[in-house]
Amino acid sequence: MGLGRFQYSTHVGFAARYSGRVRSFITFLMTAGALAAGPNVVPQPAKFEARSGSLTIAAGFRIVAEGPCAAAMGRTWRDSLRRLSRITGIPDAPAASGPALTVNCQLASAVPVKLGEDEAYSLEIDTRGARLTAARSAGLLRGVETFLQLVTVTPGGFAAPACLITDAPRFPWRGLMLDVARHFMPVETVKHTLDGMAAVKLNVLHWHLSDDQGFRVESKSFPLLHRVGLEGEFYTQDQVREVIAYAGARGIRVVPEFDVPGHATAWLVHYPALGTVPGTYQVERGHGIFDPVMDPSKESTYQFLDRFFGEMARLFPDPYLHIGRMRTTGGSGRRRDDPGLHEGAGIAGQHGAARVLQQATGGDCEEARQGDDGWDGSGIRMCREALIQSWRGPKELAAAARAGYPVILSTGFYLDLMQSVAQHYEPDPLGGEAAALPAEAKARVLGGEACMWTEFVTPENLDNRLWPRLAAVAERLWSPAEVRDVEALYGRLEALTLQMEMQGFRPRSGTELMLRRMAGTKEVGPLVTLAGAVEPVKEYTRGILSHHEVTLPLNRLIDAVPPESVVAREFGKDVRAALGGDEAARRRVRVMLVAWRDNDARVRPMLEGSGILAELVPLSDALATVARAGLEAMDNRAAAGGAAG
Amino acid sequence: MGLGRFQYSTHVGFAARYSGRVRSFITFLMTAGALAAGPNVVPQPAKFEARSGSLTIAAGFRIVAEGPCAAAMGRTWRDSLRRLSRITGIPDAPAASGPALTVNCQLASAVPVKLGEDEAYSLEIDTRGARLTAARSAGLLRGVETFLQLVTVTPGGFAAPACLITDAPRFPWRGLMLDVARHFMPVETVKHTLDGMAAVKLNVLHWHLSDDQGFRVESKSFPLLHRVGLEGEFYTQDQVREVIAYAGARGIRVVPEFDVPGHATAWLVHYPALGTVPGTYQVERGHGIFDPVMDPSKESTYQFLDRFFGEMARLFPDPYLHIGRMRTTGGSGRRRDDPGLHEGAGIAGQHGAARVLQQATGGDCEEARQGDDGWDGSGIRMCREALIQSWRGPKELAAAARAGYPVILSTGFYLDLMQSVAQHYEPDPLGGEAAALPAEAKARVLGGEACMWTEFVTPENLDNRLWPRLAAVAERLWSPAEVRDVEALYGRLEALTLQMEMQGFRPRSGTELMLRRMAGTKEVGPLVTLAGAVEPVKEYTRGILSHHEVTLPLNRLIDAVPPESVVAREFGKDVRAALGGDEAARRRVRVMLVAWRDNDARVRPMLEGSGILAELVPLSDALATVARAGLEAMDNRAAAGGAAG
Secondary structure: OOOOOOOOOEEEEEHHHHOOOOOHHHHHHHHOOOOOOOOOOOOOOOOEEEEEEEEEOOOOOOOEEHHHHOOOOOHEEEEEHHHHHHHOOOOOOOOOOOOOEEEEEEOOOOOOOOOOOOOEEEEEEEOEEEEEEEEHHHHHHHHHHHHHHHOOEOEEEEEEEEEEEEEOOOOEEEEEEEOOOOOOOHHHHHHHHHHHHHHOOEEEEEEEEOOOOOEEEEEOOOOOOOOOOOOOOOOOOOHHHHHHHHHHHHHHHHHHOOOOOOOOHHHHHOOOOHHOOOOOOOOOOOOOOOOEOOOOOOOHHHHHHHHHHHHHHHHOOOOOOOOOOOOOOEEEEEEOOHHOOOOOOOOOOOOOOOHHHHHHHHOOOOEEEOOOOOOOHHHHHHEEOOOOOOOOHHHHHHHHHHOOOEEEEEEOHHHHHHHHHHHHHHOOOOOOOOHOOOHHOOOOOEEEEEEEOOOOOOOOOOOHHHHHHHHHHHHHHHHHOOOHHHHHHHHHHHHHHHHHHHHHOOHHHHHHHHHHHHOOOOOHHHHHHHHHEEOOOOOOOHHHHHHOOOOOOOOOOOOOOOOHHHHHHHHHHHHHHHHHOHHHHHHHHHHHHHHHHHHHHHHHHHHHHHOOHHHHHHHHHHHHHHHHHHHHHHHHHOOOOOOOE | OOOOOOOOOOEEEHHHHHOOOOOHHHHHHHHHHHOOOOOOOOOOEEEEEEEEEEEOOOOOOEEEEEHHHHHHOOOHHHHHHHHHHHOOOOOOOOOOOOOOEEEEEEEOOOOOOOOOOOOEEEEEEEEOOOOEEEEEHHHHHHHHHHHHHHHHEEEEEEEEEEEEEEEOOOOEEEEEEEOOOOOOOOOOHHHHHHHHEEEEEEOOOEOOOEEOEEEOOOOOOOOOOHHEEEEOOOEEEEHHHHHHHHHOOOOOOEEOOOOOOOOOOOHHHHHHHHHHOOOOOOOOOEEEOOOOEOOOOOHHHHHHHHHHHHHHHHOOOOOEEEEEOOOOOOOOOOOOOOOHHHOOOOOOOOOOOOHHHHHOOOOOOOOOOOOOOOOOOOOEOOOOOOOOOEEOOOHHHHOOOOOOOOOEEEOOOOOOOOOHHHHHOOOOOOOOOHOOHHHHHHOHHHHHEEEHHHHHHHOOHHHHHOOHHHHHHHHHHOOOOOOOOOOHHHHHHHHHHHHHOOOOOOOOHHHHHHHHHHHOOOOOHHHHHHHOOEEEOOOOOOHHOOOOOOOOOOHHHHOOOOOOOOOHHHHHHHHHHHHHHHHHHHHHHHHHHHHHHHHHHHHHHHHHHHOOOHHHHHHHHHHHHHHHHHHHHHHHHHHHHOOOO
16 A cells, blocks of 8 residues: 655645555654643643642633732733633623632733743632632733633533643743735734734744735835735734734734845835846746845945834834845845855844844844854854844754854744644754753753745635644743653644634634635535545645746635645554554544545536636546555455455 | 424424425425526526626736726725635736726715615626626625626636626615624624625614613713623724724615613613613513613603714714614503503604604604504504504504505514524515505505524624525515525525635534534534534524523524524425435435434434533434434335335
8 A cells, every 4th residue: 555645736645644654653653642641732831730620611700810910911801701702602791709710910021022031820720710820921821821721611511620730931932933925914814813823822923024025014214115015915004013012912022024135026126226236126926036135235225224124123112123034046146155145044144234133133233243153154244142043954053052142943843834743843942953052052042933934825724724733833832842742732733723713713614615615515525535635735846846926826725725634644543553453443444445435436526517626636536546556455455364454 | 204393491493394294395396497597696686698608707807997986986896806806715916907897887876875775787797807887886886796696616717607687676675683782793793794784785784772681882972871781892983983884885774773662671770760660770681571661751751862862863874763663561560552652563653752753764743643544553653754664564564554654574584583594585575465555555665674683692603693594585675576486595595605604704614613612522423413403493482481691601502503404404305305206315315314313322422521512412312213213104105115115
């Protein structure tokens, strides 16, 4: 049954893992069950002590705020009760007395929250009530999310298990980079995503606001900038403030990103004098890495940027401001190894950009230095205050930390690469080369950021692209390093996904809806069977090689199916169990193969009736062929007397 | 197999129609196929001419507004393109040239629209483009909905069929009464419902803003009024204006309702002097018909109401204002037949209330008259301007029209009674006694209103309670009287429901989500099987007899399942076909019965694992018993050589 990896021009491939080949999962399976079962919460808390009984959530359940710090968070508690009501279906109508979650903190955190703020909390639940305590209000924000996730349906109705949780994050910087340049995400979508981030205790929205394909924030200094972008959409400064306030109320910082000098086409459309080459520029409609680049040799470039970044520094209160990856094709007419155009790490600067960094970090950059610090061997001159977002790997991260820079990890956390929960759960900011750093350098490793580039992501499928995989990254960044049981995580993610659906997220139901749209009918059983067997192609296969434009309709199977197939994962487990002699698993494998074999005839009329689905005929045929081969192999094995035929 | 009707303490019963008894459906089935197939649109247009080919909807599709009237509706067209994008998944990025829907009107309609406004339009679609033309902008609003509904997935991708449609409504008053007193509906929910109303060409939102259980609009004259209501929620006057503007942009009038003198508990909580009985009043937490009533014998009552209605008449621009049904238990200490307390039709008045009507209608009420006009034999004195909303039946409606009053029909359109599409589709404002009215009286029959009382409806299940049944009422009120093919309607409603789901409505997916919540898992197959076999109890069984309070959690099976079961309807058709000798139908009946029989064992662990589902154990057992009996009957019949055993 070794079937390898299928890929089609439709850009949907069978995931390799249900080929029957046992691969990297083995390592995780070996750890399963080794740790004591934690609570049904993502991310796992630092300490958990189960107690007997549970707290029933019934009509009238309340949140009682004790003391001025907690009382000042009235909107948070009203919102929490509303969410509890969506989780349970019990009306949001707190009684004057009776069971409650009592919340108490010593001191209000700054809003927006500061990097390194104390987010610790303790949560004690018994059969009569629950008590959430924190030194700072940021801790209460984290703790109430734990409480909400603990509420599940039980034989006694909705309830939270009695327990004592003492929790604090492992890393202070736990972010999501959201690209709104390739596809614009409306304010409501951004807020909704902030709700989800808060649910898994992320605390930085890294907002990628400019790129070759669009410039998404209003500038009053340069009012033509935000006229650029395919949908013609951008955030007004009032909307930016609204998002910052919304994030702030959830303990989330907002770090804006404006890319210089590369990824800069959008700046140049109306301000071509910034560019290295005279002439006119068009906003980019394709995906990839493009030539247009700002000219770092002109003083006027810095004057422009000083004014622009000055305006943005007033708009965005966070001390950090991201200036891009600087990755370029080299710039027309300029050498690729020009120090001003280096393909480097997340945040970097040189002569003029240092001024930008000054504004962004508030530092005077007296400690700026030139290239001999070994972290990248690049000759880039940077301020010591600059924080490096590492996307090139643990080696670069370790070098930067050793050279004295604060660093965060993004390698392995690129959710747009369509990798599995297990793959995104594996990387550790302090893993690989960083594990060997001296303690002083380790302390500079502040956390990490998941990245969601949106070449093929719209507001419609964003939930299915982010969730539940983002929660796996969130757990890696919050929970103790030894929390690594990926099988247990998969189980907890199922529960989290269900609870998120109840609160209006559509990681699963969005897929179902898109399948119905493709088929033009509600009855899409055979299409669901086909969809369940495939995953989108991985890594950059679709993005870089296909030269799609941003106007490509993202309404096909590849856009609808989740990055990781639950069916395929279960099937892979069954195959491994069957090979190990598990008879029940063997029967399930056979049932699945028969279903796949017979599905082709059932789904065919649906595929032929829809111009969106017609391209899937070869895929369905291939699935049937694979299934027939699998059944034949099982028959042969059974005939030969094999244990797991 | 004659199983009758099952009802359980869980308030979910098997629908009678899949007992195997062939009942009222026969009459509809006989008409099926008698009419030429209309387009896939609800409501059906007045005239439709199919042509060959279709218009492909691809990236870049545009709406071109010709002339100042259509050009002034830019927001409408942007919104239409956004909705088209949700229907197709194709980006909302109109090109500079290429296929378009061209829109053109002669004259802008008033905003808000006036009763009787010309809503006619014509829509011509060919393979190169589409052209929508109307005398007034209101007609364009109706026509663009027709266009959007025509877009479906085809073998050639998304497309609209080439055709010529000439359309206009049969009745000018096509409304939905939405009760926001029993359960508050947030502004977003109201707007969302207005979107749905516009999609099926309804043009009146009758907003039931006060009742015994709550007072939901801000009054500046009497600022304690809106402090009443279980959730403590009300609309600010700014929000009311926002809703009116939102409705206005969709060609929908907003008619507010404030009930006097009955259903008046909420007024009396803070203004007890209005009541017939001195003392204190509490907002009503139960459902039913209650004693508290305003005292019509005190001049101060009229002074209060004059001031209140004066304020509301300034807030709500529509000339109509609904003052309630006046249905009371008689008022403590007053006789039921007191003319001031009569249980009458929708809008009525007597001595003092006539002043209210004066304000509401702008009439001077010189033609007020006393009770001898025969329409209700009640002795109620009313202005000629008063419009009667008839909920007591066609006889009352005909009498009122004959007596000179404008009338609308609501009998048969009470969606909270959980009746079927077929039942709500049947009543006709000009049916029954009205069919025999002289032409002059017939002209006073202005249309009808669906009613959605919300004792057991929350924002969560509102979509499943309204849709698709509201569309059946909308078709009755818009389409020609001879459009009556209910089987064809069921098919078109499936398509409409799917398209509405794509636009964010959740009539179906909301049910699925609630089932998952009850079970605490995504895998709810056996629960779906059980849920598919049942419908909520009908009429007032749950509401009046059970004495539930408004705080009752509406998170159970009865709250989740649609009022009408698609599975049950299909099964009923199969049973009838099987009895008629259809062998394929007989096989489907057997498969269904086997599935129901075997489902009990499969669903039992799920029911026992959830406190919300535990009450369904007897229901599941009963379904299995019924299925076994059905299978036995089939076996006996087969053994006896019957054709449809």
